[in-house]
Amino acid sequence: MSSSPLMSLGIKAMAANYAGLQVTGHNIANANVQGYSRQTAELSTSQGQFTGAGFFGRGVDVTTVSRSHNEFLTREAASSRSLAAMDGARLQQLRRLENIFKPGEMGLGHATSEFMNAMVDLANQPADMATRQVAMARAGELASRFSEAGAAMDDVQAGVTAELRSAVSEVNGLARSIAEVNQRIAGLKGTGQTANDLLDERERLLSRLSSHVQVTRMEANDGTMSVFISGGQRLVLGTEAAQLRVLQDESDASRSSVGLVEGGVQRRLKEGTLGGGSIAGLLRFQNQDLVAARTLVGQLAASVGGAINEQHVRGLNLQAPYGLVPSSAMFAMGPPLAQGHLANTRDASGVLVGQVSLTITDPSALQASEYDLRETAIGSGSWVLTRLLDGQTKPVVSGDVVDGMQIDFSSAPPQPGDRFLLQPVTRAANGMSKLLDDPRDLAAASPLLASSLPGNVGTAQSSSLRVTAAPLPTPGATSRITFTSDAGDYTWELFDASSTLLASGSDTWQPNQAIPRPPTDINGFTMQLSGVPRTGDVINVEPTPAGALSGNNGNALALLALRDAALVNGRTLTDGWASAMADIGVRVQTGRASAEISDVVAGQAETARSGQSGVNLDEEAARLIQFQQSYQAAAKVLQVAQSLFDTLLDVAGR
């Protein structure tokens, strides 16, 4: 038996242990590389040599370097990372949005109540220019808080679009890289060995891709990995990568959506099918949270501004000649919009054929919502309106009034298949401004004033007189209300300036009921009584004399009464603001909770994945010793083999 098998055995053992040391060193070197999978040198026993005395082992062989990887845990980690990235991206935007809804003295709500409270001071000193100036400043403050909120939401929208762009360009880069890695992996497939580090590289790319968009993956026989997004749209197919693109929304050009371009064909991806990833989070924020915020603020702007304007024009300002210069609206708000869908029929010059126009008829009935208007079935000619806030639908014809807005589409009828996005309030806060400049423009005075005659026996007084029409149906006319019984029966008469009876009627006054009782209208006013009238008592409602105008505060009081009126869809403006703020607060709160949960889930999935694939330095240190000792033992074998050979030479040399 020669000594050479021992020598080759020793050499093989040294090589095997050296390989072990090399792999261990590689593991240690890559311990902190994200997505690195621990590698192991797989050893196997060389088949023994048969002799008459049985099999003699021939040492050890290195079969391959394997990669510790669990497909299921890896997918799990990637998909939970997608969800965490989606929630995280949405939360980040929600936090920016929340800054617009500041509570307390810095907020929109406070600016609104400060404006209303300025009406208190105006009522105290209607003729005082300094007081008027303060009221004007408060009005300016209110308008600028709303327009700043609108502009801040535009900024948030711009931020969303910018983030979408950067996410999309990163996705495109990653998709290209994955396609390239696929190509290299496929090229090495023929060697029969797995390209561990390339596979890790691809996992890393996939994992980064997952944080932008949720993917499903499918491995082909040639080792390439195809990547699909949005329920089966292919992003990477083998060695080919498609491209994502940020597009304008089909209805509202200020919003963005994402499309997949493949072979020159552009396909728009639906937000709901994206599943996860920062792109889905950004789109969800844009299409749900930001729309809610815009419509809530817009509803407040349109309702409050509309109600103030309506009341303001009913009053009299201090411009000369007194009582003859009509009062103008106090605020301008962003107009209601009807946006035609991108696919709507256009004429040769690209202008939409069908046009819808919106007019706000009742600011207090406006809803914090957008609406979708389309045909019930294409070509049917009948139209259905869907309120996007709650999905409520309603058939409509041109001229209908829904939720405080009138919808007209008779002058330029929409074509079959046309769709419109109606935004009655979405942009109302944007560019809201104060229209009045001169403090004299403030209409603090009422065009009518009520007085109980001194000879009245009862205690009835007008506690509030509110003018409900501008201009008055019969300017210059005096209304006389005469009580004809102690039970509240009264007759009313309307006289013109020369005391000619124009109209008359009778009714019965009930506590808490206005005079006249709606829908009766005497001359564009509604009056509330305090005290109790007796038979023969007379209350006159007469035009405010020009001489009394500067000292009269009737319209300031009427403006002030808006504080308690149901201006915002059945709620007062304070309630409207408080609940808008709470709505956004709840969104941020739940957004935060889901981000926390999905973060924990993603962390656990990553821990589970890395528990399988990651490097433990203590373990590698132990292996280092293990392989080092084995290497030393193998070297010893070689030394023994050599000394055996020397012994033989010595013997033979004698």
Add this chain to the structure above:
Amino acid sequence: MRITSANAFETSLNNLQKRQQALTQAQEQLTSGKRVLKPSDDPAAAAQAERALARISRSEAQLRALDVSRNSMEMAESALGHAGEMMQQARELLVSAGNGSYNDSDRLAIAESIRGLRNDLLTVANRTDGTGRYLFGGQGASGMPLLDSPGGVAYAGSAGQSQAAAGEASPLTIDGRAAWLQAPDPSSPGSSLSIFDAMDRVVAELMTPGRSAAAVALTVADGLGDFDAGADNLAAWRARTGEALRRIDSIGERLSQTRLDAQTDRSEAEDLDMLQAISDFQNQQSGYDAALKTYSIVQQMSLLQYLK
């Protein structure tokens, strides 16, 4: 379960960061004294605080309005009191004019005195509250509400009373016509008389020379009746003004209470419970401290330490 080094570092760092965030937030709350800084901190409480804030600023504005009303009514009350005294003086002068031993020149002197009082009364009737508002201007007057005109003193203000925006009836002015020009006429029930007309008539009659004693006596008797009716009317308005002042005080008390309640509501909704917050802070502090200590111990342990 296998622990892997990079992930263990990562997880510990994440946890440390979370604890630090919680600590920072607790510190932010402690320094600001507020539990609710953003709507999302507690949406319901934020909405409640917002409503309370609106109530606070509203009651403050109403209290401001009430102060203006109180000021006006106090001045009106003193003007009416002053006017009542002058009416009393005029009455005494008129009584003395009935003295049978007085001759035309005596009556002339008395008439001059009554005319002086009448002019003083007109000044009182055109008093302002110091900011340009006429106390007797009704629902608005751009100039003096009671003007000497051909045919007697006329009213240039408007009817009724202006109200301040204090939420409840709180007058800013008095209807000058009702107070000065429409006193119930004692001689013909249902009709009214003007204080100034009555005085003008008495002055004119007393100044007419060569009237009989009977005619003078009639002037005095009629005049006294009219003066008394006027004085009674002013006294009635003074009483109403006093009543308004009493009501203003009680409205003020209610508004102050509302403001206090709203301040309490706001504080309850958004302010921090300091005891609770300090104890929470200390809890978080010791948690963070423990996490840092164990982190440094655990991360120092490595097999490589022992393999030397």
